[in-house]
Amino acid sequence: MKTRIAAYGYMALCYGFIFLPVGVLVLFSFQSGNLPVPPFNGPSLRWYEAAFSDDRLVSAFANSLLVGGFSSALSVLLGFLAAYGMARYDFPCKRLIEILIILPLAVSYLLVGMGLLVSASALGFGPSLVTVIIGHVVINMPLAFAICLAQLGEHQRKIEYAARDLGASTARILFSITAPMIAPALIAAFCLCFTLSWDEFLIAFLNTRFDVTLPVVIWSLLRGGLNPETNAAGAFIFLFSAGLILLVEVFLLRKRNA
Amino acid sequence: MIPHLHVEGLTKTYGDTAALNDVSLAVAAHDYVVLLGPSGSGKTTLLSVIGGFTEPSAGRVTIAGRDVTSLGPAARPTTTVFQDYALFPHMSVEKNVGFGLKLRRVAMPERRRRVERALEMVGLAGFGRRGIHELSGGQRQRVALARALIVEPEILLLDEPLGALDLNLRRQMQDELLQLQKRTGRCFVHVTHDQEEAMALATIIVVMNKGRIEDAGPPQRVYARPATRFAAAFMGESAELAATVISATTVRTEFGDLPVPTTAAPGSDLTIIIRPENIRADSSGATPLGQARITEAIFQGAHYRVLATSESGQNFILRLPPSAAPAQGAVLTLSCQEADLVPV
Numbered sequence: 200m201k202t203r204i205a206a207y208g209y210m211a212l213c214y215g216f217i218f219l220p221v222g223v224l225v226l227f228s229f230q231s232g233n234l235p236v237p238p239f240n241g242p243s244l245r246w247y248e249a250a251f252s253d254d255r256l257v258s259a260f261a262n263s264l265l266v267g268g269f270s271s272a273l274s275v276l277l278g279f280l281a282a283y284g285m286a287r288y289d290f291p292c293k294r295l296i297e298i299l300i301i302l303p304l305a306v307s308y309l310l311v312g313m314g315l316l317v318s319a320s321a322l323g324f325g326p327s328l329v330t331v332i333i334g335h336v337v338i339n340m341p342l343a344f345a346i347c348l349a350q351l352g353e354h355q356r357k358i359e360y361a362a363r364d365l366g367a368s369t370a371r372i373l374f375s376i377t378a379p380m381i382a383p384a385l386i387a388a389f390c391l392c393f394t395l396s397w398d399e400f401l402i403a404f405l406n407t408r409f410d411v412t413l414p415v416v417i418w419s420l421l422r423g424g425l426n427p428e429t430n431a432a433g434a435f436i437f438l439f440s441a442g443l444i445l446l447v448e449v450f451l452l453r454k455r456n457a
Numbered sequence: 458m459i460p461h462l463h464v465e466g467l468t469k470t471y472g473d474t475a476a477l478n479d480v481s482l483a484v485a486a487h488d489y490v491v492l493l494g495p496s497g498s499g500k501t502t503l504l505s506v507i508g509g510f511t512e513p514s515a516g517r518v519t520i521a522g523r524d525v526t527s528l529g530p531a532a533r534p535t536t537t538v539f540q541d542y543a544l545f546p547h548m549s550v551e552k553n554v555g556f557g558l559k560l561r562r563v564a565m566p567e568r569r570r571r572v573e574r575a576l577e578m579v580g581l582a583g584f585g586r587r588g589i590h591e592l593s594g595g596q597r598q599r600v601a602l603a604r605a606l607i608v609e610p611e612i613l614l615l616d617e618p619l620g621a622l623d624l625n626l627r628r629q630m631q632d633e634l635l636q637l638q639k640r641t642g643r644c645f646v647h648v649t650h651d652q653e654e655a656m657a658l659a660t661i662i663v664v665m666n667k668g669r670i671e672d673a674g675p676p677q678r679v680y681a682r683p684a685t686r687f688a689a690a691f692m693g694e695s696a697e698l699a700a701t702v703i704s705a706t707t708v709r710t711e712f713g714d715l716p717v718p719t720t721a722a723p724g725s726d727l728t729i730i731i732r733p734e735n736i737r738a739d740s741s742g743a744t745p746l747g748q749a750r751i752t753e754a755i756f757q758g759a760h761y762r763v764l765a766t767s768e769s770g771q772n773f774i775l776r777l778p779p780s781a782a783p784a785q786g787a788v789l790t791l792s793c794q795e796a797d798l799v800p801v
Contacts, residue, residue, distance in 0.1 A: 357540075358545060361543035365560060380547055
């Protein structure tokens, strides 16, 4: 009994440690006063209203959607194609190439961001959302690759054979047989990439100037001092990511139970 | 006759091992060919080479007079029914069956009509809108058949198609396969390791072992007069007598000189096989086989399977009717007809 209480206490502490800051952030986004600090007055949607009528926040929200959508779609497409090649063909240095594809996962975002900034300006491009999209593909594609590779087994190979046997081209097989068969994994990979892109600060900060993404705007808002409006924006971002993660769980779990 | 399917000198090596070793075969358009052999005999590799999935190291494949050796599976006039059916899990039954027609750009009304006809042919009329997961094993098998036959292949390849089905369903599907083959008039090439299935279906049985063809021919002939000892043993049980060739018409055994025509050189050793149903438990046959004591009698419904051994240690397998009620230890007088002595 005692160990049980201790175990539950420990669990409560852990979850408290993880979620208390988020809880406080969300709670004080409903603050009706001017500062996101106790005592809590409210609830009020005043700061949400302020956040949604703040042009900088709204345009950053749109930019984040744009960067997340494009970079995740590209990551999943490239990761899927790479995984297909890896799973279905034999070629020299296969293992080495696989490691090279996975490697960007281990490279620090700071290096990726700086490298991109330097390369882009060397090529004559200023900082822009396009560079950020490229950066996010660099960091997210390995993840999409790994998720797709894990899903491409021998069972689907037979089914692909059957399609080829009936006259299908490789492109046809890829997009009308293989992709639909691993659709849950593709969707999960997309959602994960999107969440990571949605939160990513360093690359986005280094490679943008005027069109910035949400984390960058929030960072600059925070520099101006504490404000429940930042809480509202943060709470909104959190709910958005949490929703996506929930989607991933649903798709992956459904796959496992099938 | 120009053979419909003609393979010549097919060899496939993986490193040092030869999965196929100089395999040649010619079959007609209306044949139901069964490739029979133990696992690792090369039968599946041969099927895969015919279908274009495996590139041979040497040799040629000709289908309906056209050399297809360098063509991929998509370009060949063959389709395959895979062992685990390999249906498209995300498509309905009718989408699965119509897939080949869609690739051939057959227009929708025509496609729908042909899909319906194909489903009717395999006894699945009205199942078009179901999902693959809603079907039983036998039904999936039929969908796989319809999907492969709808594109009217010159040759239908079947890779152990009945392996996953239970015994009753397997028998039923065997009958249906035969009917389908007759109705469509197409050449079927079917891989199995089940000798009974092979005999039930084939017009040509091809017995394979270690990448080679041991024997090929009509099932009756392959069973009664197998070309090799391996083919004899794989097609069913038999008593094996050791013999020495005396002349082109006579061999010497422990039961005396027997009239067996052979092309083997005088003085060489060979084996004579006698199928169980040809051994008589009396002296009514022209060739006496001496006496043997029953070591085991196993009741199998329609008959007893009897194992007997002579004093010299020669083993016999024979069949006795249930009315004979053979008992262990009883002594039988055995004989057979000259025509039942088969040299291998």
